[in-house]
Amino acid sequence: MSEWGFVIAAYALTWGGITGYLLYVRARTARARRELEAAAQETES
Amino acid sequence: MSRPGKGGAGAARPPAARWLGPLAVVSLAAVVAAQVVGFAVSPPERDMGHLQKILYVHVPAAWCAFLAAFVLFICSVLYLVRRQERYDLLAASAAEVGTVFTALTLALGSIWARPTWGVWWTWDPRLTTTAILMLIYAGYLALRAFTEDPERRARWSAAVGILAFLDVPIVYLSVRWRSIHQVQSSPDTVDSAYALGLELNALAFVLLMVYLTAQRYHAARLERAAEALREEAALAPGGARV
Numbered sequence: 001m002s003e004w005g006f007v008i009a010a011y012a013l014t015w016g017g018i019t020g021y022l023l024y025v026r027a028r029t030a031r032a033r034r035e036l037e038a039a040a041q042e043t044e045s
Numbered sequence: 046m047s048r049p050g051k052g053g054a055g056a057a058r059p060p061a062a063r064w065l066g067p068l069a070v071v072s073l074a075a076v077v078a079a080q081v082v083g084f085a086v087s088p089p090e091r092d093m094g095h096l097q098k099i100l101y102v103h104v105p106a107a108w109c110a111f112l113a114a115f116v117l118f119i120c121s122v123l124y125l126v127r128r129q130e131r132y133d134l135l136a137a138s139a140a141e142v143g144t145v146f147t148a149l150t151l152a153l154g155s156i157w158a159r160p161t162w163g164v165w166w167t168w169d170p171r172l173t174t175t176a177i178l179m180l181i182y183a184g185y186l187a188l189r190a191f192t193e194d195p196e197r198r199a200r201w202s203a204a205v206g207i208l209a210f211l212d213v214p215i216v217y218l219s220v221r222w223r224s225i226h227q228v229q230s231s232p233d234t235v236d237s238a239y240a241l242g243l244e245l246n247a248l249a250f251v252l253l254m255v256y257l258t259a260q261r262y263h264a265a266r267l268e269r270a271a272e273a274l275r276e277e278a279a280l281a282p283g284g285a286r287v
Contacts, residue, residue, distance in 0.1 A: 003095050003160065010099040010156045011084060014106070014149060018253065021145045025260050032267035039274035043281070 059266035065259055072256045075249035083242035090239070096160055101242045103153040105250035106146050110178065111213050112254060113143025117185075118210030121203035133199040134269065136206050137189060138261035142254055143209075144182040151175060162225065170219035171226035178216055181209040 001009075083101035090097035120136035123129070154172065155165045166172065185205045192198035220228050228234075235243060 001160075006156050006160050007084075007095050007098050010102060010153050011080075013152055013156070014102045017145065017149055017152075018257075021142075022257065022260075025257060025264060029260060029264040029267065032264050032271060035271040036267050036274070039271045039278065043274050043278045 059263065059270055062259065062263045065256070065263065068252070068256045068259065072249065072252040075245070075252050079242070079245035079249040083246050087242045088238055093161060096157060097239065098242075099153060099157040101246045102250075103150060103157060104243060105247045106149040106153060107175075108247060109250050109254040110143055110146040110150050110175075111216070112251065113139045113146060113258070114178070114210045114213050116258065117143060117206040121206030124199060124203045130195075130199070130269065131266075133203070134265040135258075135262050136203065138258050138265060140182055140185045140202075140206065140209070141261055142257045144179070144186060145257075146250075146254065147175065147179045147182055151179060167225065169226055170222045170224045171216065174212060174216040174219045178209065178212045181205065181212060185209060 079101070084098055087098060087101070089095045116139035117136050120132045120139065124132035124136060151172075154175075158167075159165050185202055188205055189198055189202050192201060217229070220226050233240075
């Protein structure tokens with residue numbers, strides 16, 4: 001693999017990994033928010 | 046099962062984290078600026094050529110792994126002293142983010158090492174102690190996943206969190222023990238042509254780390270609040286269906 005091949009692989013891994021984790025955290029936040037809304041409605045009813 | 050300590054996040058609805066949005070925008074701007082300078086603009090280095098660009102992401106990732114371990118340590122100690130759930134949740138958030146950055150540090154180091162040292166991996170003191178840090182982070186997350194009682198989970202994981210940070214000075218000093226890894230890099234020790242790329246990437250990575258930890262902590266607080274409301278509904282008259 002060429003010098004640039006290693007560089008591109010490193011940057012792809014970095015930003016792919018960080019973006020993947022970011023999407024996971026945001027999805028988890030959205031799910032938790034939905035669960036909280038549902039629980040709040042259950043408590044009120 | 047008992048709640049870990051007083052002042053639990055589930056006691057009230059967590060406030061909306063309005064500052065998370067602006068922090069995300071600032072982090073993104075810093076990341077874009079850092080990539081322009083680090084990836085696109087910085088010149089090739091005399092010995093490493095363009096491979097030096099890998100260090101713009103490898104070194105800040107390592108700093109963030111250490112910083113996350115420091116947050117984990119502080120929150121673990123605070124939890125053991127004050128027994129407040131928010132410290133446990135923040136420690137767990139920092140540990141998760143620290144795991145991501147430690148894994149990146151090892152993987153990026155490996156990608157840099159192959160063309161530079163000729164090997165993907167060697168049992169060098171720096172590499173080995175960083176791998177140990179990764180194992181402690183993984184152990185911390187596994188412990189949390191497999192311990193059901195929240196109070197016990199918080200106490201035990203606080204102990205592991207403190208242990209994780211004890212490895213950080215060992216990792217830092219390990220380059221002095223017959224290591225082939227170069228000594229610590231910082232903007233002061235590299236040529237000015239490369240310092241800006243390193244500084245900008247360090248700033249972008251730290252902002253990202255803070256944002257990811259805060260976002261993960263916010264999710265954890267929402268989860269706890271939902272759990273607390275469900276428990277409340279179950280305890281209410283006629284609420285046994287939950």
